[in-house]
Amino acid sequence: MTALLPDCYCPLDGTRVPAGSLDWCCPVCRGPLDLDYSPTPASLKSLTGRVSSLWRYAECLPLPAPDCTLGEGRTPVVPLTGNVSAKLDFLMPTLSFKDRGAVMLAALATRLGPARVIADSSGNAGTAVAAYCARAGLPCTVYVPEGTSPKKLEQIGAHGARLDVVPGDREAAAQAARTAADEPGVFYASHVHNPYFLHGTKTYVHELWEDLGGRLPEALVLPVGNGTLLLGAALAVAELHTAGLIDRRPALHAVQAEAVAPLAAAWRAGADDLVGETPMARTFAEGIAIPRPARARQILRAVRESGGAFHTVTEDQIRHAQQDLASRGLYVESTGVACWAATREGGSLSPSLGNRTAVVPLCGAGIKTGLATTR
Known part of the structure; x- marks a missing residue:
């Protein structure tokens, strides 16, 4: 299933990461990745009658509409x-x-079949990843900094994700997630590093x-x-x-x-x-x-x-x-x-x-x- 996925590459040094890899960053500089993907959008007229979600722009998306979609997009x-x-x-x-990106990460994770999914967030990205992982049936852990809004913590937990509250600020939560992301079989649903x-x-x-x-x-x-x-x-x-x-x-x-x-x-x-x-x-x-x-x-x-x-x-x-x-x-x-x-x-x-x-x-x-x- 991964054969049709585009490769990733590092925008700083050009290092390539093949499609299907669980690598979450450039193996050389540890920086975020971009996608080797240059789509052509459909004309305005051809969009008539399509599904009323972001998946109507299929020509511009690197993945087909997944089963975990929640009808995201098309906001007024x-x-x-x-x-x-x-x-x-x-x-x-x-x-x-954040649902716009989280559904892409969950769809990609479903294709790659990791043992577990992790994310780090100050709230909204973690909530979105937790929701779409729940929809896709993927185990999920979300790292958040102490002081995160209680309402956001409640929402993440309601979706069944494991919460890991990290002492310190947002960067401390990100560092904890990056350490866990280097473990075998982990898909890092990073809204920062993952180009999807x-x-x-x-x-x-x-x-x-x-x-x-x-x-x-x-x-x-x-x-x-x-x-x-x-x-x-x-x-x-x-x-x-x-x-x-x-x-x-x-x-x-x-x-x-x-x-x-x-x-x-x-x-x-x-x-x-x-x-x-x-x-x-x-x-x-x-x-x-x-x-x-x-x-x-x-x-x-x-x-x-x-x-x-x-x-x-x-x-x-x-x-x-x-x-x-x-x-x-x-x-x-x-x-x-x-x-x-x-x-x-x-x-x-x-x-x-x-x-x-x-x-x-x-x-x-x-x-x-x-x-x-x-x-």
Whole structure:
């Protein structure tokens, strides 16, 4: 079954990892992998009548629709202002956009037949992996840092996954998972290192393109911690542009919490990679509080090549943006409002955006973390 899978390769040194391998990183530099895969999207007209899930974009996905699908994808787009709309990705089976990538990881794991699946997460990715592993009948362990939202822990456990709460921060949980990932027979469902995850998140943009009648907004505003949604978006934009299905590429605008903003700091320094050390700090946007994102070089390059920029938001801006969205009928978790905090009036992106069209993702449901309150 693995014969039809594309190989992986290291974007830094070119080392190849053959299809069917349980290797989760480059064996030379231990960095994340990319997929040797360049699909051609279907035309807009040919999508009519297809299944109403992300699997309607079959030509662009490296795996066929699996039995473990939960109908993920096809989330609605609603206007927020005259030129800014929101894509409601919290309306997913596990209430976050991470389902787009997690279903790909579960489908791949089903093909490879590991003894067990592991993941690490600050909550949403772990929940999504746990849910799809449950659907696929795969044993799963999720490593989370202490301090993870109790609601997210409850959700992960409800899906039958084993929870391993690691003392320390998000990086400590990732290190524990990476150690376990080197054991024989383990499939590491890493939303950071495994490129199949990115080929799931790219469907966010394919859906936008279809729903907007074969075009994209002038700006895509995306939250960035490990950068999985932004890098997926960059993949989809490249696919659509190469196929001649869009005549221009939208600018990618990346948003980080001011409290933990290593990529924004590198951007301001004009660097191609991270500069210095970024200490971990408390923030309402816990889901994007990543001091050392493994794909930093790729994220910075994608934003730069698109003509976009990096932006940061304060804790007060996050809190007010969450309240503002709730007053509009949209109850979104505090991480998921970061892009609206940057884009709405008073945000750092608002002046440069002007009247250009833009879409922000609302990535996770408010029920996962509750309302952000003044500390």
